[in-house]
Amino acid sequence: MTYFNKKTRITASAMGVLLGLAGIVNHGVFEILQGFTPTNGFYIEAIGEAHRFWLYGTEGAFTIIHNFLITGIFAVLAGLAIIVWSLKYIHTKHGTTIFLLLTVLLILVGGGIGFIIVFIPTWAFASQINKALGWWKKIFPFGLRKILSSFWIFSLAAAMISWLIVMELGIFGYIPGQNNPDIILDTVFILLFSSAFLTCISFICAYSGDINR
Numbered sequence: 491m492t493y494f495n496k497k498t499r500i501t502a503s504a505m506g507v508l509l510g511l512a513g514i515v516n517h518g519v520f521e522i523l524q525g526f527t528p529t530n531g532f533y534i535e536a537i538g539e540a541h542r543f544w545l546y547g548t549e550g551a552f553t554i555i556h557n558f559l560i561t562g563i564f565a566v567l568a569g570l571a572i573i574v575w576s577l578k579y580i581h582t583k584h585g586t587t588i589f590l591l592l593t594v595l596l597i598l599v600g601g602g603i604g605f606i607i608v609f610i611p612t613w614a615f616a617s618q619i620n621k622a623l624g625w626w627k628k629i630f631p632f633g634l635r636k637i638l639s640s641f642w643i644f645s646l647a648a649a650m651i652s653w654l655i656v657m658e659l660g661i662f663g664y665i666p667g668q669n670n671p672d673i674i675l676d677t678v679f680i681l682l683f684s685s686a687f688l689t690c691i692s693f694i695c696a697y698s699g700d701i702n703r
Contacts, residue, residue, distance in 0.1 A: 506576025521562030544663030
């Protein structure tokens with residue numbers, strides 16, 4: 491299928507892969523490690539006490555499957571599906587719709603909750619992969635689009651790095667020279683919102699490059 495916006499697709503694929511990876515690494519794997527035990531409810535802590543690295547490193551999640559092992563397996567499979575779909579099919583006719591459904595599935599099977607703040611802009615902007623972006627062309631003059639386009643790869647790298655740090659902190663809570671769990675938790679929230687903001691900037695820069703192309 492021919493698609494209009496190459497940079498937009500790359501951005502969506504990159505962020506989609508990281509979102510799927512978070513569902514696997516930060517949730518699915520640790521849920522599996524808790525074994526064939528009941529969750530005792532819909533809300534769970536993906537990282538159990540036996541595998542916890544810091545005070546707030548619980549990685550809260552929601553699941554409709556009330557067994558840690560099974561919900562972990564489904565979270566891993568859903569995360570893998572999101573990664574494959576993001577890389578190969580997100581630009582297809584119903585690509586972003588399937589991406590949305592797979593993410594909902596990931597949420598329902600213990601794949602996490604916090605990533606929603608990054609998923610929403612990723613899904614919304616990705617829905618324009620095969621659109622002409624006429625509205626964006628009207629509000630951004632050529633000169634501004636040229637400047638924004640030149641920052642695209644840097645903004646995407648910043649968004650990805652920010653999200654990877656969130657993933658690391660969610661599990662290990664490691665900040666060099668910092669041991670206060672409350673400060674680490676505040677840092678997690680700051681970087682979480684920063685990841686969402688940088689994702690939006692990355693897509694806007696991608697749009698600018700695609701329009702000028």
